[in-house]
Amino acid sequence: MYWRRRSEFPPIGPSPMRFEKVCLSQATMEDSERFFTKLIETRCSEVREVIQAKEKEMVSEAEGLLQTLEQELDELKRTETEGRQLPHIEVYPHFLQEDFVDLETVKTEEMYEQMDNILASLTPKNFHQSMKVVSAFTIDTEDKLKGIIDSIYERAILNPTSAEVYAKVCHHHQFMGLKIPGVTVNFRKLLLNQCQKGFEKDNSKILKEKQRELDATTEEEDRQRLREELEEAKAEGQRELLGNITFICELFKLKLMTEGLIDYCIVKLIKDGDDDSLEGLCTILFTIGKDLDSEKNQPRMDEHYTQINLIKERRRTSHRIRYMLHDVLDLRTEQVKKVQMECQQKIKERETVMLDLQNVMGSVKCSAQEAVVDSERTFNELIRFIERRSSEVREIIKAKERDMVCETEGLLETLEKDNVELRKIDANIILLTQTEDHIHFLQSCKSLVAPLGFEDIPRIPVGHQVYFEKVKMFTSTLKDKLEDVCTEELVKVSKTDITGNFVSEESVERNLGLKETMQAEDPQMQKLFVPMCHILDRLTPKNFQQLMVVVTELTIDTDNKLKGIVDLIHERAIAHPASSVVYANLCRCLMGLKVPKSYNPRVTVNFRNYLLNRCQREFENDTSELFGGKQKELDTATKGEVSQRLKEEPEEAKAMWCRRSLGNIRFICELFKLKMLTESIVHTCIIKLSNDGDDNSLECLCTMLSTIGKDLDVEKARPRMNQYYRNIETIVKNRTTSPRIRYMLQDVLDLRKSFSCPLCGDGCNESHAGLLSVCLSVAGKGLVYSLSPALWIGKGLCLSWEPSPSGFFVAKGGG
Template sequence: MASATSCSEEDFSCSICLDVFNSPVSTPCGHNFCRTCITTFWDDQAQYKCPVCNALFHTRPDLQVNTFISEGLHRSHPVVPLKEEYEVKTAQLGKIEAEVQQMIEERQRKIQGIKDTVDRIKADADRELADGVQVLTALKHCVEKYQDDLNQTVKEKLKSTEKEAEGLIKEQTFRSLKNPPPTRDWTMVEVLPPSYVGTLKRSLEQLEETLDIEMKKLPDLKPDGKKSSTHGHGRATPPPAGEGATQDHHQHVPGQGRAAEQGGAGLEADVKKATRAGRGEPEEPAGDLKTQELFKRVRSLLNKLTPQIFKPVMKQVFELQIDTEERLKGVTDLIFEKAISEPNFSVAYTNMCRCLMGLKVPTTDNPCQTLNFRKMLLNRCQMEFEKGNDNEKLFEKKQKELDTASEGEKQKLKDTLEEAKDKAHRRRLGNIEFIGGLFKLKMLTEHIMHDCIVKLLKKHDEESVECLCWLISNIGKDLDHWKAKPRMDQYFNMMGNIIKERKTASRSHFILQDVLDLRRNLWVPRHGKQGPKTIDQIHKDVELEEHREQMKVQQAILSKSSGGDRMEGRGGRGERGEEEEEEDEG
């Protein structure tokens, strides 16, 4: 029997699976197979026979483990020395242990960085809370101070008025008819109510200045989103410990400084919004900080605009940097809203628009193209003029809601609807006044004016009729020349038909009739239109009124003095006659 080392690979192969023996066993006929292969083979056969020699077995034979083949297979496998295997495994374990240790150290550094970041966040939060408490407490004290000042000012004015009234009352009280007070015309004596104009506005302006000062103390953001090194109220923010910690800080808490800045900006916006609401000013347009400062400056100049200081104010307006489409649009909206909300000063605002007519800026979409102030202003006027149709639809919808509302809600909805109608009516009339002023300054063409008149004539509602009469009364003289006379005759014929057909309310009839009479009188109004006066004109009017009052008082004193002398003369002659009668009786 040959040794296992000299046998070929075929001697160790199963004749069924043709692979190396796996758990080799021997049959009674002496052939060798894998245990699994011979067992599976016999399970599929009806008779038990050898796959090699076909020897038949009457019963399923017992299989014997072939130890020889098993040992031979063991000797044929490659054998690795134990020491070499130990060294390889030891090296692998050492490498794995080093990697695990490095991972542990990295995790520990990461955890420490997170802890440091949390500590810095807590410190920043405490610092922000302290700053917030300090700033808000200061603002609270300012509000309380301005409130106290306002209360004190109002009370002092009230006290002064009451003292003046008490003095007048005491002066009019007679102790005795024998000792009357000096002669005075009491019909001209009156107690004038104190003026509180500007008191609240000054308090709000002081509060706004205080808020601006506090806002400048807050930290600014750098372009990269980080806070500046100088913190509010003179404190310096300590730098993070290490570059890695800085990265972790900005990785885990992005936008922390931006959130604080937005919180401060939100506070400023809320306070300034309340301040503008107290002054009755429109909402502030959106934009960057420089643009907001520009709008604030324009709003301030508009509040100061009067006929007397028109030129100095316009000089300051020309110095403003209105160089973007956003800024031009914001300035246009501010001027337009101011003009239609204060129609009595429409002349000043239209003159301002005339001076700004040549202002141009590059468009946002295409810097090569320009957008001018005049075009933007006229578009704004046109939008407001055409808004009447939208308002009518909105009011109809609100009226339906009012009709279907419950009894408890009807009064509230009715008040809201009336207030909205009144506001829309005032805006529409203000826009008509403004459009007429722009036409007189040659900023609008006659064609546009005729188009407005035609659109207003097509409607017979009371508001449209009032706007039509207002517009024609303002610009009719400029339109009524020989070239446009046929069109003007047509307009007035239509207005006459409206009166005859009685399609509108009685008030509208009277307004239309006044316009017809105005044209018959060659556009000379019965009463001159009063516009805004300069300060000098007001002073002259006051001096003239005071002079008239003094003349009335002097005339009253003279008339009473001459009447008293005549009474004394008649009284003297009566006493003398009585004495003579007594002597005759004696």
């Protein structure tokens, strides 16, 4: 503050004040000049940079225009030279037009030929690369688009076994289209028109004409030739119809065909009623009958199956067609039975869950009642404690009051006595002043003016006000502190996470080291862990990419923070095994995160090492000490109630650790699928679980082999896998485990037997790699079924993992 108020200066004359003002004004002017000079230089440099950038841009644009003009000039010169070399033809435009049309036709034919080659050599491995080549084609007319569609359609009906691949080609290019003035032509519309023409194609006229020629011919050789041509035409029409129907079914699976169009096809085939139409009807119902038989469309499907049953009972078709119709009806009956069994199974599961929930609800009510009684007892004791303290404070205040009152009364009595003596002396002095005996007056005056013993007036005690104000302040402060403590503890009680584990959570958190992580006193750690917990609560495959952006913005720059994040993700993954896939993908995205060590900043540690160490500690965690301590307490207990409580605690603790083990194994399997674990680590886990041999270890072994057994059972590791499965067979034969574990082990053995692909026998063919469905040969009819994702591994479909555009790692077929 350079300026002061004028009243603060001493009145020493005006010259120093004027001098100070002059100095300050000069300093202000110099500062303003420096500021404006710096500002002008900065703006000048910015303007210079803008001008230079604009200059570069304009020069670059001018150079590009100059280069373009030079190219056009060279093209014009070359055209002029070619024009001089042309023969002398009177109509040059007609000549050029014919040459241009021939060149365009040649390019179109080359495009069609290239498309045929691509379709002939198309496999799941080169699918995406081939589609990039097709997308690069110049398709600028409706005829070219129709030609491409015709090539795909002809390939599809001639090779029904590859109809799924050709349907995927159509699905990849379904949005390809042309904008003609007034009309919009797209790929899907033309494709459906082509399928409709093929479906409604009528070969009866051709067959009748050939039959007429056969009847009119008398020579035996001509009749034999015409008879063969007639049979070949019938077989050709049947193949085209079945190929078209198979292609339509594959298009329906990819949502390129609506249910209305499929229903129209079924109605027409039933109405025709010939053997070829009924065989096509069976093909549709075998392939997509389950997809059509939805709740909304079920009445319509019931009518169709009723008509099929009537056709079968009339016996007007061949035996082969009747058997196919019978198989269609049986398939629907099996599907209905399967759905019924699934419903019954779900009902049983829900009844079991309801029973468990009822038991849990009863336990919750008992625990809540005990908590209420205990809290009331605690608060009553707290109230009695406060009453005792209140009485003590009351006694202290009364004692202090008595002391102060006694002291004040003594002072008051002393002052009253002094006052009486002083009044007597005052009266004597008045009498002496009125006497005429001066000698007597002088003698008495000497005695009256002698020093009195009460010149100092006693101090009036006023500290009682300060004392009692302090007492009020202390009691008020105590009240505030008590309210804060009660509020804080009640907030902790209200925010306690009830996860259903009624085991001693303190022992679990102490063993896992998670309590120290969540109760970190560092505000930065809490600032990191709280939003991370919210993210893990809301993380799903749909919002994965959005929440990953939030995760990347978190500040994870120390090894303690990184270790805490790993602990949070691992605990959430093993507590919720159903969401282990999304948590494994989260770990896959954070795998490359590195931070320096706190004690040695030159050395870095990464997320993957901490995660693997955490999984290893959980896998090798020995619970024998915990269960042994519980058992010792149970053995030493005497009272029945205490003994019953201690008897239930080991069982609950064991159940909780079994759930944690299964969750950890499931998480390890998902990490292995994402290539975050090596095969050697997984083999080590399998060997340890097999050697342990208890029910929990064997259940974990079944979970691991059911989840990633197909990925481990490769040619290189086949001897080791055979040894594992032989050990499992020995365990099943010896019957040393519980029936539930034996059934699980038998399911694992059966699952390995079903790993072979139904198309190839022993293994998967490379021509089927990447497809997310399996073609099943049913009764020799070559019918196609689509398997759900849950059965891909069980049916021998090899999977690999690749990142999707949303950032979430998804499974991709590999055989």
